Amino acid sequence: MAETLTGAQALIRALEHAEVDVVFGVPGGAILPAYDPILDSPIRHVLARHEQGAGHMASGYAHATGKVGVCVATSGPGATNLITPLQDAYMDSVPVVAITGQVATRAIGMDAFQEAHTWGISMPCTKHNYLVTRVDELPDVIAEAFHLAATGRPGPVLVDIPKDILNATMTWHRPGEIDLPGYKPSVKGHPKQVKAAVEMIHRSQRPVLYAGGGIIKAEASEALRHFAEQANVPVVTTLMARGAIPDSHPLALGMPGMHGNYTAITAMQRSDLLITIGARFDDRVTGDVATFAPDAKVIHVDVDPAEIGKVREANVPIVGDARTVLEQLIETMSSLLDGAEPPEREPWFSQLAAWQEEHPLTYHQDPDGPIQQQYVIEQLHRLTRGDAIVVAGVGQHQMWASQFWGFERPRTWINSGGLGTMGYAVPAAIGAKVGMPDETVFAIDGDGCFQMTSQELITAAIDGIPVKIAVMNNTSLGMVRQWQKLFYGERYSAVDLTDHTPDYVKLAEAMGCVGLRAETPAEVVPTLEKALAINDRPVVVEFKCDPEAMVFPMIPAGGSNDHVVLGPEDLA
């Protein structure tokens, strides 16, 4: 029987049809009609305190679960507050659908109250976006939005819906077949190219598997590990790929790039073949492109053809889904090896081991000195046995978390890589915990980042989302301070955050969370234990950290990866 629904009801029905179980949002005038039928829907609504929070929650949810995260905002300021999370999700290829209210169709272009040109503003920071013009098209538009967000190279999609469309009525129909003549992502790699790649890998003396975030997105971790072992190739995992192969695996070299470890950076630099899968030669990985990996041939596997050849010419380009292509590589390698062992590459592996021996990641925790962030991260890893989802903001704490946390499985590391959005951790951790309620979700945040989005602690407390947040309080915008220390003659400009305001413990308590504090190294472990024992409320733990500590190794911006700076003495 034909059922008559309002646009708002059809929207919620279409979201249910897309198997949405939770949305993160903030209501307002233009989106108001959609907030009535949501009361009757099994979809959970998490009320964020700011639309930016709602957007990052959707992203954290998507990172942790692999499903599409959904955020909702009203027109005008609601929609513009979503722009940062949308660009963040765009840069990191996170599947997110944003639903925004818009002023009524007849008011569009009239500078109406809370009007913004959301479609135009969001165009460059989404994979695709829609302005709905007829109520009948709602079911199909929502279905398309989810299809686009989740398939091919994932990304954010925005659907802007004028208020009169939400109030209009329509005869409900299930979404039809997706009809997008211009959108046909390739999944399978070209067999000839796959064969060429396998032969090149087999011949290579100094190969490196350069694994990017695409491995995580494509659920290709298992295939990656299998192929690395089968072909006997070491693996570097970029900031977006941490956990793609267990850090404890003998072939895992850890993170390359600006703050990567010496061996990962130098292995790429001296490699004769970079087997690039789901990575994009980001400037944070390559440093100076002209001097990057000068002897390396490149195999480049990516689902997005535009990434291939964008920064570095590929000798063997392969367009396809990371897991599918890895499975093809495994099969082709099997027939090539035909039961034989892969090349031993003895000199190469000895060299890698020597570099690891010579230049490990190090820090020193003076028992009587200030707390080092690396120490907190290591102790947290030990106490949780690494069995937690770690969420970071952006800056020093993020780099240390990536360096010192041993990641053993995919989707346990959530951070803002491409855009570098400070304030990402608190809301993203909330989204991750909503998606994975049985996991321990621990945000490792900086004091600067924390102050940007800490209002979402209320969301966590009121909505019963027991995340844990470590605030690494080094009383400054640490990474900026590090650059001023190293490159601006210690002239500190606008980086001091003070060590007493806010009082993070009181702030946490005022927001309905538990507040804890560790001021000395001796207090770190007992305080972490306390935090880990509380599972019914969100916990904020402040660590009074060393403001002078700096992240190393480091490749200064624009510098060559030939010159890894291991400590301040290397810059003298």
Add this chain to the structure above:
Amino acid sequence: MKHVISVTVENKPGVLARISSMFARRGFNIHSLTVGPTEDPRLSRMTVVVDGPEMEQIVKQLYKLVHTVKVTELDPTETVEREIMLVRVNAEASRRGELLDAANLFSAKVVDVGASTVTFEVAGEPSALNDFLELMRTYGITSLVKSGRIAMAKDLKTTTKRSRLRTA
């Protein structure tokens, strides 16, 4: 070096904005862009003339837009290119005869005559249009409007030569 690309897109609201926004944010330089309907009402076709060496990236980034159906880089030797322009030229009475003779050589059509100007319509190959402009400069051009280039690959099916259209 200028390249001509033919872009078939879905005929949807905002598609021109999507294409021009992509060119702007990726730093690609558009020399000219024309857009219009095609034989299929669901599709529009754009002819874009671009400057610069990043052709491969431009084609790939165009394909990345959801509403882009087909992108073809046209080989100038196997393409029909046309452009139309309106050009207003100083034409004092004493030089008017000479001016009209010159215009005749290019099959330029007089579309407006003022007290001291003549306006020509010229359609043809872009290079012919430029030659005409060179000639007109000696009289003094007071106003110029160009349509931007439209282009279509030649139908080579009747010849034995295989089409060498480069499509990405």
